[in-house]
Amino acid sequence: MSNPHFETDVLIAGAGPGGASTSVFLAKEKINHIIIDKAVFPRDKICGDAFSGKSVGILKRITPAWQDYFLTDKNKAVVSTGIQFTAPDNTCLDIPFLLKNTKEQIPAGFVSKRIDFDNTLAGLIDNQYATLLTNTLLEDIEEIKDGLLVTIKQHGERKQIFTKMIVGAEGRGSIVAKKMAQHTMEPAHYSAGIRAYYKNVSGMHEQNYIELHFLKELQPGYLWIFPLPNGTANVGVGMLSKSISLKKVNLKQLMLEAIKTHPTLKDRFVNATIEGPIDGWGLPLGSKKRKLSGNRFLLTGDAGSLIDPFTGEGIGNAMVSGLVASRVIKKAIDANDFSIHFLKQYDDELYTKLWTELKLSHYLQILSSKPRLFNFVVNKASRSKELKETISCMFENVDIRKKFMNPLFYLKILFNR
Known part of the structure; x- marks a missing residue:
């Protein structure tokens, strides 16, 4: 092996919610590591921008002052206290989120653009224990004696990192997931989504409920409207990739037609204006169990296909996976064992936490x-x-x-x- 540019026990590929959470919790264990991301923060991420109570729970673990970081600036986040369903027959149902501990006045959820949320979360990465390399693209991973040789391209220059293990946190299309876990895109367990930002959508809920519209023409899927600060809303559509192929659906055309003609939506968009492009992305759903670890690697968040099949929310599960990953990594370092058999406890612990919920959400997806x-x-x-x-x-x-x-x-x- 030629002399690598960097050496570390742990390399985290991706500084989004899964990777950044892993990094923050590793730092709490005083574990030195490197975290890389192909982007430079702040950077946008195509998403619905809604954060569940599960995300709130992990943020509280990251810092007791999490509200000061994520909610104080009213130009960057709004607290959401419930969800509004619209059935295919246009019946509307408001469901408030119940708080387990109302004494603390803990927000049940919130909505914030990912450009703001991810930048804030990345800012909590502890540089005493973490070396954050941005504008750094993961290109290849090679298994060698006693570790992995990872090829990166940093600011256009190709370099190498020697690491004892790697955490795949690069989201959908993860190189770690493809190369080391042999994950492939499965249309029956994958959704496509598009989203746009609109200004002045009328009829928003006074308590900032997020809205899910289960329109007949979108089955199996839905149109969402999520409130954002300053009269802005995240509006989008998601549908199973398998159904899109079978029905030959154009999601962009379908969304624009729905907000123009659907009886529950058209009046609300009369004075609304779109801000920026309509962007699309893929959502690897957690509707089946997948291999999340192996020899010298773990997968977190979207890289491990952990998105809720019913709601499409993946940030909370990504952050939970980061917490569990940090615990298993600590054990692996203490035991100096990064084998497939030792790291299998990550799959076991994470699916113990998430699988019942994911399985039931898959059932609700079928119901909807x-x-x-x-x-x-x-x-x-x-x-x-x-x-x-x-x-x-x-x-x-x-x-x-x-x-x-x-x-x-x-x-x-x-x-x-």
Whole structure:
């Protein structure tokens, strides 16, 4: 091996939510590491821009003063206190997020452009233990004796890093996932999304509820409207890639047609203006278990296909995976064991935390693709306080979600007046 430009025990590829969270928690363990990103911060990221209570929980672990960093500037974030569903038959259902500890006045969620959120999170990377290299592209990974030789291109110059292990956190299309875990894109477990920023969309919820519109022409998928500061909204559409291919759907055309003609949307966009382009991206869904570790590597966030199949939210799961990754990495360094067998505990621990939720979300994704059944549930919930509260609890309690997999649940609400 020729002399590498850098040497480290741990290399993190990607400084988005998964990679940055891994880095921050490694620093708390006083573990030196290198983290690279192909971009220079601040940089934009195509996303729905909504952050769940799960993201809030990890931010609290990162710093008790997280609200000062992420919510104080009202030009960069708005707190969201609930979600609004619109069924295919246009029935509307408001579901408030329930707070487990209202005494602390913890926001249940918020919406912030990724250019602001990711830049703030990257700013919390501790340079006492982390060397952050931006404008640095991961090109190749080679397994050699006692480690990995990673080829990067930094500011256009090709260099090499020797590391004992690597964390793939580069999002969809991850080189670590492709090269070391042999992940491929599976249309049945992958969604395509587009989003645009609109100014002056009318009829936004006074408590900044995020909106999911399950339009018949978008099944299986939905159109979203998420409130942002200063009268701006993130508007987008997501649909399973498999369905897009089968139906030969043009997502951009479908979204523009929906906001122009759909009865629940058209009046709200009369005075709205689009700001910037309509951008698209892919969402690797967590609707099946995948290999998340192997000899000298771990995968976090979108690189590990951990996006919620029902809501499309991936940031919370990315940050949880960063926390779990840091714990396993600490153990691996202490044991000096980076083997496939030792790192398998990462898959076990992470899926213990997430799999029940991901599996149930996959079921809800299937439910939402059946317009008649989805209409039935939303209509019943709009008239039943008990069912409405059940759905509200569903967003915090995985056990509540299990009810939706039991046929007796639908029989019960059928006779619930």
